[in-house]
Amino acid sequence: MNTTSNSLIAKLWSLSERGIAGLNALQPLAQLLARLYIAQVFFQSGLTKIHDFDTTIALFMDEYHVPLLNPTVAAYMGTTAELCLPVLLVLGLGGRFAAAGLFILNAVAVLSLMDVAPAAFQQHMFWGSLLAALLLWGPGKWSVDRFTTPWLRSRICGGAHDTTAYSRTA
Template sequence: MQVLRPKLLPLQQLFDQASHCARPLVLLLFRLWVANVFFKSGLTKLADWDTTLLLFTEEYHVPLLPPALAAVMGTFGETVFSSLLAVGLFGRFAAAGLFVVNLMAVISYPGLTDVTRQFHYYWAMLLLALFAFGPGTLALDAAWQRWRQRRRGH
């Protein structure tokens, strides 16, 4: 193993550099992918509010909340949290909020098929990664932090 280590070091350094460059892009991709899914769902609810209320009354069974309040909160969460996540503003908060919205969808809708449930699990994993690692350097959170650090430095 000692013989291989010096030969593998340049390769390891290359991988380190590549992952350093890729991380912001991967986090941006995660943010935009998940935000797109939830934002479109929220817009669908807003486009036909009567049907949304009917669905929350008849199909979705959100625990502890009246259907109208659940509809408002779910739609708010899908549109507002996804918008924040897309631009990377309050990124961890937005990811956590969408995680809760996603969890409520899985819990409250008994009509999910195995395939659609898998999609919710994938979105949950992406949201947990964004919560754990933050929205990345290509986010308004990071720009705000850089601005504040520059301002303190002067």
């Protein structure tokens, strides 16, 4: 290769590195927006359920077929999860725990509603994808977890602990 092509490749490389750095800088914002969007979806669903809980119980008995759970228990558990876990998710407090809980809730909804609302399948898949991303990569730098996890780890594990796993994913 000649000097001109090396120079062009170096410039392209530098440009791509700046682009990647810019995308990396947007990561906390993307994680926050995902948390806010998912929390709003599930919290609104929980509010709808408590607005007329008798209807909610009836739906769990007649329409939603939650596997392995009594319909009344499923209604209470689902509604509680939809009202509590989004709050944790917005704060990024126990962010992975909240994302895991909502992911499971979403999966149960997909299984339970398959016959009732097949049109909602794509929406649930989108929500599940966002929740999986939050579960895998954490709630982000703009979260309470970012500050509490290292402190809790030092209290629980003392001085001997590896902080690199959390600092890369928070």
